[in-house]
Amino acid sequence: NAGVTQTPKFQVLKTGQSMTLQCAQDMNHEYMSWYRQDPGMGLRLIHYSVGAGITDQGEVPNGYNVSRSTTEDFPLRLLSAAPSQTSVYFCASSYVYTGELFFGEGSRLTVL
């Protein structure tokens, strides 16, 4: 099983550019989420989804958009990248609200 797959693993952007981080899971999980990890800050929830067509904001949603057209995919869009969005981004999935999250390997984003 592939589990949770994130692409790309590394990305460098210039301020103002847009991009999409891809996330796909093959475990038929209803719940999917995006976190960012910054040094000394732990993992902070950006957006989450409890099923296809349903998304909601987490703790730090500003500057990010998500959509959930299928159970498998949950892309994260950066609309106009800023240096403050330099971070490691993790996608995670689970059966709805179990808390037993499966994480991807992360996408390391640098915004210059």
Place this chain on the structure above:
Amino acid sequence: GQQLNQSPQSMFIQEGEDVSMNCTSSSIFNTWLWYKQDPGEGPVLLIALYKAGELTSNGRLTAQFGITRKDSFLNISASIPSDVGIYFCAGQGYGGSQGNLIFGKGTKLSVKP
């Protein structure tokens, strides 16, 4: 918003020593979880706790769900070099947006052979 206080922030220990870390919150949770993150990887679930007072083991790891529902601890016995990494606690509330996990800031463990 809700916050978890995880301590210590970092630990440097000798191989074979026992390790203890804990997490406290001002809010109650219905689930406590412990994750480990290896360098360059995503976190992996170690232990999940679902009942106040519950004590659960996974090999050399033991975790407890505090009776007040506001705290949890993780013990690692007889540490080995592969225990190196960052350990995160996480709390989960009841349904709706409270069903999302709140993570502590992590305990970075270093083990000297």
